[in-house]
Amino acid sequence: MRRTLTTALAATSLLVLAACGTSQPSADESDEPSPDSGPITLTDGAGRTVELPGPAEKVVSLEWQMTEDLLALGVDPVGVADVKGYSTWNTAESLPADTTDVGLRGEPNYDAIYQSDPDLVVLEVYGPDDAVVKRLEKYDVPVLAVLGADAKDPLAQLKETFTLIAQAVGKEGVAEDVLAELDQSIEDAKTAVADATPETTDFVYADAYAQGSTISIRPYGQGSLIGELGETIGLTNAWTGEVDPAYGLGSTDVEGIAQVGDVHLFYTGTESGTWLDKLSGNPVWEAAPFVTNDRFTPFPEGIWTFGGPRSAQQVVDAFVAGVA
Structure with missing residues (x-):
């Protein structure tokens, strides 16, 4: 559904507006993946086993939520689907100006992906037979497919997706800090709503x-x-x-x-x-x-x-x- 959102809402264009409290964390040395980090084995949102030789550093993102998550973790993607659209619709985290555009969400430019020479492609999965996943799997490109939403518990799903991406890039410590900030924002908002009566x-x-x-x-x-x-x-x-x-x-x-x-x-x-x-x-x-x-x-x-x-x-x- 989200891959067709831009078409469905073409008449509802958004401008970029910087928001308070969404600054990107500054990673210290303890947050950086160690060059000696061992292999990483993950189970992704499609139930696939994803094996990486170490924390991914050159990551391509094919969905805006995943792009935002990488940026919040202190990782600049080497390629992003629909750079202009992301910068218009999502102001939570800013992309570097020179970010490579790798096509549309759901219809990526595979040549642009390969030319980015990624060690991981992160995307949102839309079922066990997702066409983009299947096509990328034919080539030697590790793919992490995540679930972007689950109406049974959307907030828990958001946190699970964020944590999974953090594990893939070796940024678990940063993820814990970001999620703690979200929890504090929620607690502060509860108090503000109650006080506002x-x-x-x-x-x-x-x-x-x-x-x-x-x-x-x-x-x-x-x-x-x-x-x-x-x-x-x-x-x-x-x-x-x-x-x-x-x-x-x-x-x-x-x-x-x-x-x-x-x-x-x-x-x-x-x-x-x-x-x-x-x-x-x-x-x-x-x-x-x-x-x-x-x-x-x-x-x-x-x-x-x-x-x-x-x-x-x-x-x-x-x-x-x-x-x-």
């Missing part, structure tokens, strides 16, 4: 896009990472509609979202409000309680809602700012 703690988060005169809205329901983060800090996700089993994403229209009642409606910040412009004068929209009570709030632009620990910190900060 908002009139309602019910919320819905959604993104949307326009296709002609039709507006499609995608609520993040139970099992979504952003929904889980909201509930973890003391809010209540009010979207109860059907969602997909991996990312907790639903689908509705203006009439459907207007029925959620008197909630805080958060949405993906946009450059120009393309879909919002089309709602001017719409009686259903303008009568919705979250509009009339001024509880309709954009997230800062550039927060990737499918990201790693650093993006998660941005999310909880945005929730607090919206309800406090």
